[in-house]
Amino acid sequence: MAFHEVRFPDNISRGARGGPERRTQIVELASGDEERNASWANSRRRYDVSYGIRRADDLAAVVAFFEARNGRLYGFRFKDWADHRSFIPSRTPSPTDQQIGTGDGVTTNFQLVKRYASGGQSWTRAITKAVAGTVQIALNGVPQPVGWSVDHQTGLVSFDTAPTTGVAITAGFEFDVPVRFDSDALDVTLDIERLGSITSIPLLEIRR
Template sequence: MAFFEELFPARISQDAEGGPRFITSKAYSAAGQRIANREATYPLHEYSIAHPPRSQEDFEALRAFFYVVGGDADAFRFKDWSDFRATQENSNLTRIAGDQFQLNRLYIFGTRTFVRPISKPMNGVIVWRNHGGVWSQASAVVNTATGRVTVSGHSDGDIYVWEGMFHVPVAFKDPSAVWKVLGGPRMITEWAGIELEEVRL
């Protein structure tokens, strides 16, 4: 599988339904107790677009996109309009090794925090460093293809957050497409069953 560093048509993705799906297994004991296990640390996001493009121009862009990624062969960027922005309050960076860090989006409720690695940030990410209790903009190089960051002048104890926008890496679920031409003077083409699934990079 290759990755196509282009964005699925954003005007069409506005109509998407979906979200995260955790990979779990569960069973019930003879006494009725529910036993559940997480089979993977992170969920995979899935999306369904059930509305047709609103213009033939939109459909032409969608059809061309499907051809150039080879159906379900290659992955690409997708904008989840419900969750595409990181702020200083809902983000952090975790250290990989040396001066290499990973961008994360945080989800906090009560005493729990879920850390979601972000692998497809957009250009324009700003990294902030807390050094000795003082916040300042860090000198950092962000790899928009991986979400990894190289920070200059890191010191032990430094804390990092970031702000910017990001995409979800996805692929078409189905290798085939099914569309139909609607009647009327404009002959709009409809493709109502678009299914996308997140891929791990």
């Protein structure tokens, strides 16, 4: 996958609009009842970052970023300010935020994940773009400052020695969303003061 490990400007992404979407097929029966089926097992996020442009310099930064990514060709990191931590956005990550596995004495690699739960139901999201310097690990609730490493491009945590059987492996972290531009064109409008604007700058989450 063509990907640049660079993050879209934070000052612009802070004003973006968007979030998760799902694909559901709904069939209405003759009785008026309906059947619903999920076409996607996982959600996919869409954003429009044009809302974050407030100055001419912001517009110039977006154009430069777009050109450097060759439009839709290269993916990049995006900070979703509404959902970028292992727990709620207002709380600093803790090493016990998310359980990423249970030791079996053999396995040394574990994927960072985030669970979304409500009303007894939950969905688990694989986290691939961890932010460097933010990942914390605990075994049975005890923080582990050493003995492991994390690949910030894949979200894979690797232990020097396999955690023993039954040990709960938990993690806290911040993360970015892997996205790409969803258009090969930017429609730039210049007003009289040359402040400029772009009607829409769509981004789409990249799923492997």
